[in-house]
Amino acid sequence: MSPSLWQIIIVIAIFAILFMGPKKIPSLGKSIGQAIRGFKKGLNEDEIDVTESSERLEEGSSQSQQKQSSKEKDKV
Template identity: 55%
Template sequence: MGLSFWHLIIILFIVLLLFGPNRLPSLAKSLAESIKGFKQGLKDDEIDVTTTARKEQIRDAETGSGSNTSQSQTQKETKKDNA
C-alpha cells in the first residue's frame, strides 16, 4: 500500500506547522549532514572490514603452508592410531 501523494502532503503540512517556515531550512541542513555522516560511517566500516579480511588472508597465506603440514601430519597419525 505505501505512502500516496496525499499522505506526503499531510506529513509536510504537519512538519510545517510544528517547526514553522523559519526553522525548516536549518532542519533540512541538519538532516542532510546527518545522512552524509551516516553514509561516511558505513563507508569507513566497509573499508575496515575489507582491510581486516585482506590482512587475515595474507596472514593465512604466510602461515598456511606451515599449518597445513602440521594438520596433515596430525591426520596421518590419527589414521595410524585407528588402523
C-alpha cells in the same frame, strides 16, 4: 473515500510549516542531510575495515604456511 498518500504528505507539510515556522524548516532539512551523509560515510568505512582485515588474514595465513613448509624442510 480515503485520502491518497500525496494528500496526507501535503497536509503534514502544511502543519510542519505552521508549527515549526518557515525559519526552522531549512535547519531541519540541513540536519537530516547531515545525518544521512554521516550514515553513508559510516557504511563506507565499515566496508573498508572489512576489506583491510580480510587482506591481513590472507597475508597472515600465507606467512604461516611458509613457516610450516620451512620447518618440514628442516626435518628432512
